Every structure is written in structure tokens, then in C-alpha cells.
Amino acid sequence: MGLQAVVLGATGLVGGFVVAELLQREEYDVVKVLVRTPLDIQHPKLTQIVVEWDTLDQYDDVFTNVRDVYCCLGTTIKKAGSQEQFRKVDFEYPVHAAQLAHAQGAGQFLTVSAMGADPSSRMFYNRTKGEAEHALSAIGIPTVQLFRPSLLLGKRNEKRLGEEVGAKFMTTFDFLFRGKAAVYRAIPAEVVARAMVNIALTGLSGIHIYPNEVIHIVGLV
Numbered sequence: 001m002g003l004q005a006v007v008l009g010a011t012g013l014v015g016g017f018v019v020a021e022l023l024q025r026e027e028y029d030v031v032k033v034l035v036r037t038p039l040d041i042q043h044p045k046l047t048q049i050v051v052e053w054d055t056l057d058q059y060d061d062v063f064t065n066v067r068d069v070y071c072c073l074g075t076t077i078k079k080a081g082s083q084e085q086f087r088k089v090d091f092e093y094p095v096h097a098a099q100l101a102h103a104q105g106a107g108q109f110l111t112v113s114a115m116g117a118d119p120s121s122r123m124f125y126n127r128t129k130g131e132a133e134h135a136l137s138a139i140g141i142p143t144v145q146l147f148r149p150s151l152l153l154g155k156r157n158e159k160r161l162g163e164e165v166g167a168k169f170m171t172t173f174d175f176l177f178r179g180k181a182a183v184y185r186a187i188p189a190e191v192v193a194r195a196m197v198n199i200a201l202t203g204l205s206g207i208h209i210y211p212n213e214v215i216h217i218v219g220l221v
Contacts, residue, residue: 002029005068005200006106008097010035013154014112015072017193019046022070027201032062034097053093056100063104068200071097071111083124091132098139108143109136110196115148115212137207145199147192150212154189187216195219 005022009015010033022031023043032047033039039048051059063069071094080086098109117129137144195210195218210218 003027003068004030004032004066005070006032006034006063006066006101007070007072008034008094009072009074009112010039011037012072012074013152013189014192014196015070017154017190018070018072018196021193021197025197025201032066034059034062053088056093056096060100060104063101063106066101066104066106068108068110069097069101069106070196070200071109074112077125086124087128090128091135094132095135095139098136098141102139102141106141108145108200109139109141110145110200111136111147112192112196113146113148115150117146117148133209143205144207145196145204146207146209147196147215148209148211149187149192149215151186152189152192153186185212185216187212187219191216191219193219 005028007015007019007022010019016039019031019033019039019041022028023045029045030047031043031045032049034049034051036050036053038050039046049059049062073089073094075086075089077083077086080089094111101109111132113133114126114129116123116126117133118126119130119134121127121130133146136146192215195215198218199208199210
């Protein structure tokens with residue numbers, strides 16, 4: 001029997017590609033997605049569970065018999081409306097989901113963090129991401145995979161003017177981001193998704209951090 005996976009944030013940029021990648025991988029028989037709004041796709045492997053994130057305890061049975069949990073939850077302070085709401089999405093929801101998954105025996109938790117994640121950072125965004133990494137690593141799940149991409153490239157459902165300008169610049173001058181500068185190189189969301197699935201299937205245990213330049217390489221395999 002093949003593997004079962006759960007995807008959090010399946011309607012997002014990276015999450016959508018993770019779902020697509022999992023559905024085509026023969027190693028996975030069941031792909032469950034927790035969403036507020038159902039995806040507009042159907043597939044024999046796919047099960048969609050509409051949830052309210054603030055009452056996630058009610059859905060703990062979703063993690064039964066699941067080995068891999070892919071967390072692609074994320075927002076911006078502008079979209080969230082406040083730092084408090086941002087922290088809910090980028091810290092509280094992932095950590096709560098990981099706790100529920102661990103209680104149900106999940107073996108691996110993979111999450112999209114951010115370049116510069118650091119619990120001691122003066123920047124709220126980087127500090128929150130770093131605190132989330134620290135909390136996830138302390139839950140006790142046998143394998144925790146932390147991915148730290150640079151600026152994500154891809155078509156989003158909402159407009160993010162700053163990111164669009166940054167993406168235009170970084171794709172135009174991509175040739176400059178080599179050597180030591182590779183850590184800052186913009187990365188397609190599809191490459192991040194593929195890297196996550198590739199890493200999930202390696203059988204690694206323990207806590208691992210993947211910087212941007214490594215994600216570029218692993219996601220192109």
C-alpha cells in the first residue's frame with residue numbers, strides 16, 4: 001500500500017504545486033487537503049476536507065495513517081490585516097496541525113519557511129518564521145524538513161505589487177545571482193514543491209534545513 005499525505009495551504013502558490021506533484025507520484029495513494037475553499041480539481045487520489053482553522057481539533061482524524069504532512073500555509077501582514085492575524089496563519093496554525101499530526105503518528109512534517117528565518121531577528125516576519133521552525137522542531141515528529149526559499153515566482157490569485165516588481169527585477173537579472181549570491185536567487189514555486197516531495201521520499205530522519213540554493217538543485221531533479 002502506498003503513502004498517505006496531508007497538504008495544508010493547498011490553495012496557495014506552493015501548495016497548489018505540491019498537490020499536483022503528489023497526485024502524479026506513484027508512491028502516494030491518498031492525498032488529503034485541508035482547505036477553506038475546495039480546489040477546482042478532481043482526482044481518484046484526492047480527498048478534500050473543508051475546515052475552519054480556528055477549530056482544527058475537530059479534524060484530528062484527518063491525520064490518521066498519514067506519514068507525510070506538507071505545510072504551505074502563509075500570508076502577508078497586509079492580507080492578514082495585523083501582526084496578530086499574520087502570526088495565526090504562519091505560526092499558530094502550522095504548529096497546531098503538527099501537534100495533531102504527531103498525536104496521530106505522522107512521521108514527517110515538511111514546511112515552507114523563509115530565507116532569513118530567525119527567532120531572534122528584529123524583523124517580525126523573519127522572527128515569526130524562525131519561532132515557527134523552532135516550535136515545529138520541538139514537537140517530536142521523527143522528521144522535520146524546513147525549506148527556506150527566496151522570492152517565490154509564480155502566478156498568485158491575489159496581487160502583491162512589491163513581489164511582482166521584485167520578481168521582474170530578479171528574473172531579468174537572474175544571471176547575476178550566482179556563486180555566493182545564489183542564496184538570493186528568485187525561485188519558481190513549482191521548483192520548491194518538487195523539492196519538498198523529492199526530499200520527503202528520501203527517507204531521512206531528524207531535523208533538516210534547506211536554503212534557497214539547495215532547493216534550486218533538489219527541485220530540478
